[in-house]
Amino acid sequence: MGFDPDPRVDLARAMPMREIVDRLPLERLRREGRELVGPCPQCGGRDRFAINIDRGVFNCRSCEAKGDGLALAQHVLGCDFPGALDHLAGRSVQIDPEEVRRRRAAAERARQKAEAEAEAYRRRAIADAVTIWRHARPAEGSHVIDYLRRRGIRLPAPPAALRFKPDHPCVRKIGGRLVTLHRGPCMIAAVQGPDDRLAAVHQTWIDLDRPDGKAEIRDPETGEVYPAKMVRGSKKGGAIRLGGGGSDILVMGEGIETTLSARVLQPIGPAVYWAGVDLGNMGGAMLRVEGRRHSGEPDLDDARAFVPPAWVRRLVFIQDGDSDPEATRARLLAGIRRAQANRPGLEGAIVHPGAGKDLNDILRESTT
Numbered sequence: 193m194g195f196d197p198d199p200r201v202d203l204a205r206a207m208p209m210r211e212i213v214d215r216l217p218l219e220r221l222r223r224e225g226r227e228l229v230g231p232c233p234q235c236g237g238r239d240r241f242a243i244n245i246d247r248g249v250f251n252c253r254s255c256e257a258k259g260d261g262l263a264l265a266q267h268v269l270g271c272d273f274p275g276a277l278d279h280l281a282g283r284s285v286q287i288d289p290e291e292v293r294r295r296r297a298a299a300e301r302a303r304q305k306a307e308a309e310a311e312a313y314r315r316r317a318i319a320d321a322v323t324i325w326r327h328a329r330p331a332e333g334s335h336v337i338d339y340l341r342r343r344g345i346r347l348p349a350p351p352a353a354l355r356f357k358p359d360h361p362c363v364r365k366i367g368g369r370l371v372t373l374h375r376g377p378c379m380i381a382a383v384q385g386p387d388d389r390l391a392a393v394h395q396t397w398i399d400l401d402r403p404d405g406k407a408e409i410r411d412p413e414t415g416e417v418y419p420a421k422m423v424r425g426s427k428k429g430g431a432i433r434l435g436g437g438g439s440d441i442l443v444m445g446e447g448i449e450t451t452l453s454a455r456v457l458q459p460i461g462p463a464v465y466w467a468g469v470d471l472g473n474m475g476g477a478m479l480r481v482e483g484r485r486h487s488g489e490p491d492l493d494d495a496r497a498f499v500p501p502a503w504v505r506r507l508v509f510i511q512d513g514d515s516d517p518e519a520t521r522a523r524l525l526a527g528i529r530r531a532q533a534n535r536p537g538l539e540g541a542i543v544h545p546g547a548g549k550d551l552n553d554i555l556r557e558s559t560t
């Protein structure tokens with residue numbers, strides 16, 4: 193090396209993410225599983241920004257900033273690399289190499305401990321999902337049917353992946369403690385992993401007195417509104433299998449409603465219909481390409497994203513119209529390209545119902 197490397201770089205890189213987060217002016221982040229989620233310090237929003245404490249990385253879905261603790265410090269403080277270094281490791285460069293080694297070893301121990309905790313958390317979450325699923329009853333004759341009809345979805349029989357719980361609690365960890373925000377009828381959907389096993393449940397709280405059929409979930413203390421949908425378990429690489437058949441075409445939308453709307457509308461003839469749960473799971477991690485805001489190039493090292501099973505010959509992703517179209521399309525394209533890299537010969541397509549619309553809007557317009 194031509195330069196004496198600045199020992200503070202090692203020091204800052206060895207710093208656990210939790211410690212970095214504590215040193216930064218981050219506000220309004222809430223704990224969601226093993227992540228801190230909230231508005232992006234640069235581009236705002238509500239839940240587009242996430243820090244994964246265990247993996248020591250962050251990302252923003254909208255401005256697509258991502259990286260390690262030093263990158264996070266630059267993003268939050270709006271400064272360059274030396275500025276972030278000053279902030280995290282101080283201006284002094286008089287650091288004993290022995291001290292650097294000691295801190296690095298301590299950081300490695302902290303990382304291993306966090307990894308073991310994350311794995312234990314994942315196992316507990318999957319066990320919870322299995323318990324919720326076992327206690328749920330068949331969707332036949334339940335509020336699930338009424339909820340789907342409200343969304344314009346009429347099927348001869350509900351998919352086996354959908355069940356119902358009449359009095360299901362909505363529990364969230366808020367400020368470090370578990371709070372029951374709501375109890376009521378809930379559609380429980382099975383998320384099956386690539387090994388076919390139940391890995392998570394997707395929960396939608398139903399309120400048929402409201403126009404969209406979904407319950408309003410509000411923290412009684414702060415008034416903050418939370419989504420009526422929540423996943424418990426490990427959704428990575430999984431899907432909600434919503435029926436269809438008679439072909440080797442797999443049609444996948446993000447949500448249950450969009451995917452079932454496609455099944456009802458049958459825009460491309462016989463196919464199998466699975467919901468991919470969210471865009472992150474369908475698209476996976478994307479590479480940053482210089483000069484392109486949304487690269488659409490999959491990070492093939494991301495082993496946790498969805499890859500279709502070997503029987504699929506054609507994969508069709510449905511692009512929802514309600515989010516940033518350019519960013520969404522790039523994520524879906526990355527997912528298609530990842531699938532094709534893993535399944536040679538696979539055909540891929542993205543269908544887009546039109547700006548600002550999703551298939552469920554179209555279905556509701558055509559049934560009312």
Ligand SMILES: [Zn+2]
Nearest residue numbers: 232235252255
């Ligand atoms: Zn952002």
